[in-house]
Amino acid sequence: MLLALSSPMLSHYLLTGAVLFMLGLVGFISRRNMIQMFLCTEMMFQGVVVSLVAFSAFHGNVTGQTFVIFVLTIAAAEAALALGLVVLLFRHRRTLDASAWSALNG
Amino acid sequence: MFPQLVLYLATVCGAAALYLLMPKPGRDLRVIGGLLGAATLGGLWLVLLPLYLMKGGPLGGGGTVGLHTGFDGAQLPFYYAFSAVGIVSAVRVITHTRPVYAALWFVMVVIASAGLMLTLAAEFMALAMVIIYGGAILVTYMFVIMLATPPQAENEDGMTPDYDRVASEPLWAAVAGFLMLAVILSVVFMPMAPNQAARLPDDAVLQASTFTGRAIVDELKYSTPSGAMAPDSEATGTIRNVEHVGLDLFRSHPLAIELAGIILLLALIGAVVIAKTRVDGADADAAPERMDVGPVEPSAPAG
Numbered sequence: 577m578l579l580a581l582s583s584p585m586l587s588h589y590l591l592t593g594a595v596l597f598m599l600g601l602v603g604f605i606s607r608r609n610m611i612q613m614f615l616c617t618e619m620m621f622q623g624v625v626v627s628l629v630a631f632s633a634f635h636g637n638v639t640g641q642t643f644v645i646f647v648l649t650i651a652a653a654e655a656a657l658a659l660g661l662v663v664l665l666f667r668h669r670r671t672l673d674a675s676a677w678s679a680l681n682g
Numbered sequence: 683m684f685p686q687l688v689l690y691l692a693t694v695c696g697a698a699a700l701y702l703l704m705p706k707p708g709r710d711l712r713v714i715g716g717l718l719g720a721a722t723l724g725g726l727w728l729v730l731l732p733l734y735l736m737k738g739g740p741l742g743g744g745g746t747v748g749l750h751t752g753f754d755g756a757q758l759p760f761y762y763a764f765s766a767v768g769i770v771s772a773v774r775v776i777t778h779t780r781p782v783y784a785a786l787w788f789v790m791v792v793i794a795s796a797g798l799m800l801t802l803a804a805e806f807m808a809l810a811m812v813i814i815y816g817g818a819i820l821v822t823y824m825f826v827i828m829l830a831t832p833p834q835a836e837n838e839d840g841m842t843p844d845y846d847r848v849a850s851e852p853l854w855a856a857v858a859g860f861l862m863l864a865v866i867l868s869v870v871f872m873p874m875a876p877n878q879a880a881r882l883p884d885d886a887v888l889q890a891s892t893f894t895g896r897a898i899v900d901e902l903k904y905s906t907p908s909g910a911m912a913p914d915s916e917a918t919g920t921i922r923n924v925e926h927v928g929l930d931l932f933r934s935h936p937l938a939i940e941l942a943g944i945i946l947l948l949a950l951i952g953a954v955v956i957a958k959t960r961v962d963g964a965d966a967d968a969a970p971e972r973m974d975v976g977p978v979e980p981s982a983p984a985g
Contacts, residue, residue: 587871592765592798594866596772602859603776606704606852608845611781611827615788618819619772622795633802636881638930644807645931648814649942653949655819659826660956666830667961673845
């Protein structure tokens with residue numbers, strides 16, 4: 577049985593999702609530790625997931641929840657690759673500071 | 683327009699609070715930032731609740747006073763509780779100076795958003811979230827944090843490295859983030875109508891078209907942890923959340939499942955390739971720093 581969410585309540589859930597996404601974005605911009613930057617991308621995923629599930633309840637359609645499964649798939653793949661890269665970069669420079677790689681700016 | 687003005691005001695206050703909370707050199711203003719952030723969040727909700735939910739409120743257009751949430755009343759406090767926990771934990775994730783604690787606060791974010799999904803009657807998503815994020819992905823992060831700790835991190839008086847203690851461009855990051863949030867919020871609180879065409883067929887209809895003959899094949903009876911028999915979905919004519927999601931996943935998105943499998947396989951191969959990459963000179967650099975840690979195994983190419 578799907579929950580029929582009302583429009584104001586959907587707005588509240590979207591607010592929470594948007595705030596989580598925004599905090600992840602701010603963290604990704606402002607943190608300098610590469611591990612923490614990728615943690616912040618996971619937090620952006622969290623915000624999107626909350627919005628998707630809220631929309632799913634609002635429209636009475638589970639496709640939103642199905643998409644969450646794919647979001648989780650991408651998040652898992654991204655975590656594996658990103659953390660492998662972080663370890664590789666750490667072995668190059670012996671530091672997790674993202675600005676150690678600012679020569680890549682060009 | 684008045685409600686939008688409230689939202690923009692809260693956005694500005696939130697940006698200021700987040701800027702104060704960011705780790706910076708100089709005076710420690712984090713207490714002020716925390717108070718401002720809490721006041722913003724509380725004020726936003728105390729204003730939003732009467733403005734949008736109480737029908738007798740200033741914008742409710744008369745009618746009976748009461749909540750119209752789509753919930754059966756008791757769930758509304760849980761939204762506020764989980765949402766507050768989630769947002770506060772998220773702030774701690776991006777303001778904490780130690781990555782290990784940031785990862786632990788992220789577990790809190792995951793649990794809070796799983797709670798939000800429970801209030802939305804999406805039990806499967808909530809549990810999958812806790813298992814995959816809180817279990818698998820966070821353990822991976824913990825491993826990497828331990829693997830990639832610089833040797834000088836445990837130097838004098840336990841100070842964390844400089845790049846953990848000082849955020850880069852906290853002001854512009856906060857401004858950019860909250861500008862985006864203001865744009866989103868200007869749309870989010872407009873009244874919306876659900877798409878009736880997207881609504882799933884009634885449970886009983888889906889039940890009749892889906893589970894015919896299952897009772898013969900599947901004689902398994904479900905039982906709850908308390909030992910009492912759960913109402914059988916075939917008897918009650920309703921479908922559980924897990925069944926809903928499974929049906930939609932395998933009926934409507936078979937190609938996407940295959941693609942997800944390919945993506946996971948590619949990520950697996952890519953992770954192995956990245957881990958096997960030899961880094962020239964990295965192990966030579968590391969050797970003198972690692973000497974005092976203990977006996978080093980003579981073999982094992984790194985990775």
